[in-house]
Amino acid sequence: MQNKSELFSEDELNLANISKALSHPARVRILTLLAACDRCMTGKLVSDLPLAQATVSQHLKVLKSAGLILGEIDGPATCYCLDKDAINKAQRAFGMLLGGISCGSKNMEDNNEQQRD
Numbered sequence: 001m002q003n004k005s006e007l008f009s010e011d012e013l014n015l016a017n018i019s020k021a022l023s024h025p026a027r028v029r030i031l032t033l034l035a036a037c038d039r040c041m042t043g044k045l046v047s048d049l050p051l052a053q054a055t056v057s058q059h060l061k062v063l064k065s066a067g068l069i070l071g072e073i074d075g076p077a078t079c080y081c082l083d084k085d086a087i088n089k090a091q092r093a094f095g096m097l098l099g100g101i102s103c104g105s106k107n108m109e110d111n112n113e114q115q116r117d
Helices: 010-021 025-037 042-048 053-065 084-099 105-116
Strands: 039-041 069-074 077-082
Touching (some): 010 084, 025 039, 025 069, 025 077, 042 077, 053 077
């Protein structure tokens, strides 16, 4: 039996994985915090979020698994930062995806007319 993921390109699978990682507001906030401070210890992230340490750690794990952040063990804590190359690649991929979707006013007018009928 064929694995359905084999039917999609590596780029499509990667973009879907990143999208999943971005699908929680806590993970979006973590990326925002890391972008603002360049590098951050786990404890600082925990203090800046309204979540328990274990929950923050789980969100960090998802972001790291998606390749969006890097974590370096520093004694008993971990220091996190954005993976800037991965972030830039994701920005380009989302730009290409969303740039290829047409939501122009003509399409919107056609949709509105169909809904009225």
